[in-house]
Amino acid sequence: MKKLSRREAISTALAAGAGMLALNNITMAQSENIPMAFGAKHQPKPLPFDPTKLNGISEKLIRSHHENNYTGAVKALNLVEQHLSAMSKEKDLPPYLYGDLKREELIRTGSVVLHEKYFANLGGNGKADGSAKKLIEKWFGSYEVWEAEFKRIGNALSGGSGWTILAFNSHTKELHNYWSADHTSNAPFSIPLLVLDMYEHAYQMDYGAASAKYVDAFMTNINWEEVNRRAEAVA
Numbered sequence: 001m002k003k004l005s006r007r008e009a010i011s012t013a014l015a016a017g018a019g020m021l022a023l024n025n026i027t028m029a030q031s032e033n034i035p036m037a038f039g040a041k042h043q044p045k046p047l048p049f050d051p052t053k054l055n056g057i058s059e060k061l062i063r064s065h066h067e068n069n070y071t072g073a074v075k076a077l078n079l080v081e082q083h084l085s086a087m088s089k090e091k092d093l094p095p096y097l098y099g100d101l102k103r104e105e106l107i108r109t110g111s112v113v114l115h116e117k118y119f120a121n122l123g124g125n126g127k128a129d130g131s132a133k134k135l136i137e138k139w140f141g142s143y144e145v146w147e148a149e150f151k152r153i154g155n156a157l158s159g160g161s162g163w164t165i166l167a168f169n170s171h172t173k174e175l176h177n178y179w180s181a182d183h184t185s186n187a188p189f190s191i192p193l194l195v196l197d198m199y200e201h202a203y204q205m206d207y208g209a210a211s212a213k214y215v216d217a218f219m220t221n222i223n224w225e226e227v228n229r230r231a232e233a234v235a
Helices: 006-032 059-087 095-120 130-140 143-156 211-219 224-234
Strands: 163-169 174-180 190-197
Touching: 059 095, 095 163, 095 190, 130 143, 130 174, 130 190, 130 224, 143 163, 143 174, 143 190, 143 211, 163 224, 174 190, 190 224
Parallel strands: none
Antiparallel strands: 163 174, 163 190
């Protein structure tokens, strides 16, 4: 092997450095050219309450739910966006392959949004008051009528998956409790005011198949101050 002179060694090092700099510039340029829709920059939000102080829902369950199911959905959404960015540049890509990835984008987005709403409306004392209660009474006649239907929908989803969502529909201007089979089956233009996760991962660790007990526990932990803020935003 030929031994390089000092001048040749320096020249080689400079060339290598220039090559690395050029490569880094290309990478940065590619990153800068990625549309925001494919940014893959979603970050999980921390729990907005002390998980040791919930009534009837264990810290172990909440942390597992947050760290595995919710954070997992955030990571999956970022990965989907990265693949969408790469695949969008493939001119000969079959539409059905791209469609499958767009379906995953919808599912993961729904999971992230609904989980964030769910955790944000936990950590309270469960005592309804203020704007949300007034809105509920206006549309359901009484808080008790609303609560009975909300819990009934939750129990109807037990043993499977889905969400129970109290939402204001900005198109119909109506307030309803909605039954949602998964992360994507939401009424168009509906704005969630209160979200109950009825996937088994939300209660199985504490209650097994006794999901009705979980629904009761959820009601005692609702953060109505957060629900009031959401209600005031749509009023």
